[in-house]
Amino acid sequence: MIDEHEVAQLLRAATDDVTVPVTPERDLVVAGSSRRRRRRVATSIVAGAAAVAVAAAVPMALSADRPERSVAPAGSPDAAGASCVQPVPSGLLPDWARAGFSDPHPRIPYVTGERGDIVAILFAQPLTAPASTDHTNKVLWVSRVATEGDLRITATLPDGSAPVARVVEGGPGPSIIDLPRTGCWHLELDWGDRSDSLDLAYVAP
Structure with missing residues (x-):
């Protein structure tokens, strides 16, 4: 039966031939900068979309709170005194x-x-x-x-x-x-x- 010490030796032998690439420090810096730029662009897009949504929502909310004003046409019986249209209805x-x-x-x-x-x-x-x-x-x-x-x-x-x-x-x-x-x-x-x-x-x- 294989004990724990032998299992550890076998695992070390199996991983000796595995090569893990080492990323140069400069590449890490560049990659980090790219990720930060992507995050800033994504944040700007989200913020811009939110601003547009708010700008569109505010007039809608105001118009919802403010009832439509009914304006009588000039010359109608409801437009007192103003009848300079033809024909008078x-x-x-x-x-x-x-x-x-x-x-x-x-x-x-x-x-x-x-x-x-x-x-x-x-x-x-x-x-x-x-x-x-x-x-x-x-x-x-x-x-x-x-x-x-x-x-x-x-x-x-x-x-x-x-x-x-x-x-x-x-x-x-x-x-x-x-x-x-x-x-x-x-x-x-x-x-x-x-x-x-x-x-x-x-x-x-």
Whole structure:
């Protein structure tokens, strides 16, 4: 039976012919530097990818916290006072502006004053300058609060030029409002103890 001493001798004899290459010190240094460079590149790539992910995630998070803002198109009944588009879309009239309509839920083109105290209901589109030969520039004015006195209108172009005065006798009601030229007209409205303003577009017939 082979004892432990003989086993050790046999193992030494078996490994005497095995040559283990020795890496020169310079090669070890180069290899170590290469490994460090690879680690730095990998770290930079990971850090860069993380920064991109964070940059992409922040706007998404902010937009998720901030609800979309709904903007009414210019000229819609919800865009009070701003109606310089053609055509003015039809909308459901406010409760206080429905007197005289047979339909309990009338839908018609109209523009609300900036303060919400008056509406201009358009019975003809488009409003034209000069007046069209096939329809009139009929506007029905309805006040939120009944007042006495004429409705006085001062219309100007966006730069404040070409001021024009018009009067609807007896206060807000049916009228024909002709203006001298095309453009987006700003109308200052005064009646009784009330005042408001809105915009109306006039186009060529």
